[in-house]
Amino acid sequence: MSAAFAGLGPFVGVLGGMGPLATVDLLAKIIEETPATFDQDHVPVVAHNVAQIPDRQRFVAGTGPSPLPAMLAGIARLDAIGAGCIAIPCNTAHIWFDELAAGSRAPLIHIADAAAEDLHDGAPVTRVGLLATQGTLRAAFYQNRFAARGILALTNSDEEFDTLFTPGCYAVKAGDLPRAARLLGEAAAHLAERGAERLVLACTEVPPALARLDATTLPPQVDATRALARACVRWWQEHHHPA
Amino acid sequence: MSAAFAGLGPFVGVLGGMGPLATVDLLAKIIEETPATFDQDHVPVVAHNVAQIPDRQRFVAGTGPSPLPAMLAGIARLDAIGAGCIAIPCNTAHIWFDELAAGSRAPLIHIADAAAEDLHDGAPVTRVGLLATQGTLRAAFYQNRFAARGILALTNSDEEFDTLFTPGCYAVKAGDLPRAARLLGEAAAHLAERGAERLVLACTEVPPALARLDATTLPPQVDATRALARACVRWWQEHHHPA
Numbered sequence: 096m097s098a099a100f101a102g103l104g105p106f107v108g109v110l111g112g113m114g115p116l117a118t119v120d121l122l123a124k125i126i127e128e129t130p131a132t133f134d135q136d137h138v139p140v141v142a143h144n145v146a147q148i149p150d151r152q153r154f155v156a157g158t159g160p161s162p163l164p165a166m167l168a169g170i171a172r173l174d175a176i177g178a179g180c181i182a183i184p185c186n187t188a189h190i191w192f193d194e195l196a197a198g199s200r201a202p203l204i205h206i207a208d209a210a211a212e213d214l215h216d217g218a219p220v221t222r223v224g225l226l227a228t229q230g231t232l233r234a235a236f237y238q239n240r241f242a243a244r245g246i247l248a249l250t251n252s253d254e255e256f257d258t259l260f261t262p263g264c265y266a267v268k269a270g271d272l273p274r275a276a277r278l279l280g281e282a283a284a285h286l287a288e289r290g291a292e293r294l295v296l297a298c299t300e301v302p303p304a305l306a307r308l309d310a311t312t313l314p315p316q317v318d319a320t321r322a323l324a325r326a327c328v329r330w331w332q333e334h335h336h337p338a
Numbered sequence: 339m340s341a342a343f344a345g346l347g348p349f350v351g352v353l354g355g356m357g358p359l360a361t362v363d364l365l366a367k368i369i370e371e372t373p374a375t376f377d378q379d380h381v382p383v384v385a386h387n388v389a390q391i392p393d394r395q396r397f398v399a400g401t402g403p404s405p406l407p408a409m410l411a412g413i414a415r416l417d418a419i420g421a422g423c424i425a426i427p428c429n430t431a432h433i434w435f436d437e438l439a440a441g442s443r444a445p446l447i448h449i450a451d452a453a454a455e456d457l458h459d460g461a462p463v464t465r466v467g468l469l470a471t472q473g474t475l476r477a478a479f480y481q482n483r484f485a486a487r488g489i490l491a492l493t494n495s496d497e498e499f500d501t502l503f504t505p506g507c508y509a510v511k512a513g514d515l516p517r518a519a520r521l522l523g524e525a526a527a528h529l530a531e532r533g534a535e536r537l538v539l540a541c542t543e544v545p546p547a548l549a550r551l552d553a554t555t556l557p558p559q560v561d562a563t564r565a566l567a568r569a570c571v572r573w574w575q576e577h578h579h580p581a
Contacts (some may be wrong), residue, residue: 103388103390114377115369115377119365122361122387123362126358126362134355134356139388140358140387142385144385146379150377168346176418176419
């Protein structure tokens with residue numbers, strides 16, 4: 096690290112831009128989750144909110160270039176100026192988690208591990224409903240990381256994706272939250288019927304829609320972005336040594 | 339710039355953390371002010387949201403160390419990884435604007451220039467009301483930069499500060515927005531009575547309070563943070579050359 100940075104310690108790096116608003120949402124939630132009285136109590140964060148990364152969905156569909164080089168370049172920037180850890184506020188980007196972690200000096204926080212940590216804040220949980228895109232589910236990192244902790248992840252059927260989850264996400268993007276709440280709420284209800292004790296909201300479109308529903312009609316929810324924010328705050332609390 | 343960053347172009351650097359939420363507010367407003375269809379259309383931003391900077395007000399009051407070295411270290415980080423310009427979402431920090439600009443490779447955008455640009459989006463304006471902290475007003479950079487454009491800045495009296503502006507800002511910090519709206523609205527009304535054709539909200543506490551008032555009862559408002567966001571978007575539009 097250059098002497099020019101002297102006096103500034105390590106920070107939580109955020110590899111963002113996928114999309115830019117999800118990154119802002121993570122930054123706001125890091126602040127909300129931090130017990131702070133003064134500015135100086137807050138978690139130091141450097142957010143690389145650069146969206147000029149090839150489209151992840153297109154690459155997965157075989158119709159576009161890999162986003163990996165651009166993501167690695169963003170991580171190289173965060174590492175170069177002293178990142179102590181790096182978080183990525185995009186579920187789909189975790190498809191490349193192992194390659195990104197191998198290319199980073201700073202350790203990466205995995206969003207599924209962060210979500211799993213937040214499932215343990217009450218009675219033991221064995222079955223959770225996972226609300227995520229089909230791309231995220233096919234990559235199976237949530238299911239695998241939950242299984243390693245003895246938690247079974249329940250997911251929607253293909254038919255439920257076609258009629259409820261996918262149109263519900265498009266309704267959020269179109270700003271039609273009442274319609275989104277109805278569709279995504281029904282997708283969530285199917286997971287509850289199959290025994291989900293908690294819901295993990297592992298897609299950034301889902302929380303604003305479900306927030307419109309009566310919370311008592313669905314199992315308790317873990318917002319993966321908020322869980323990632325809480326993991327960032329824990330990292331800082333464990334690594335911060337006040338002068 | 340290291341070859342490891344190849345493929346990523348220049349970005350808008352944000353020297354933030356003063357406070358962390360004002361930085362998040364700027365990032366959200368940059369997104370709102372950007373005409374974008376896809377993630378990739380958004381302005382690339384790297385936000386140094388590191389609040390471990392000595393308190394600006396305490397230094398001004400002669401009771402604490404200078405924040406300048408920590409601010410320069412943040413700028414050095416942004417410069418080291420390729421900032422194309424740098425914006426600072428904190429009015430008070432602009433007291434050190436000249437020293438920061440002299441210490442930066444990338445040009446800095448001044449928040450008062452950004453606000454002045456936004457005053458020119460309609461009929462010519464010659465008298466504006468400036469809602470800012472006494473520290474910002476004493477540094478006089480708003481008044482001087484407005485005067486250079488032929489705009490007279492009107493400010494509240496000491497008595498109005500003691501009875502309206504300062505308690506209004508504390509009411510925002512305490513979360514009492516109805517009280518804040520009444521106090522800050524009255525401070526603004528005094529400026530309107532003296533002939534202000536526009537109001538410049540040059541303190542991050544003011545916009546959420548005034549947003550609660552009937553917009554037709556006060557002169558049109560320029561939010562300095564939104565103006566700074568718009569200046570960042572203009573910088574990107576002028577410097578972005580798509581491949």
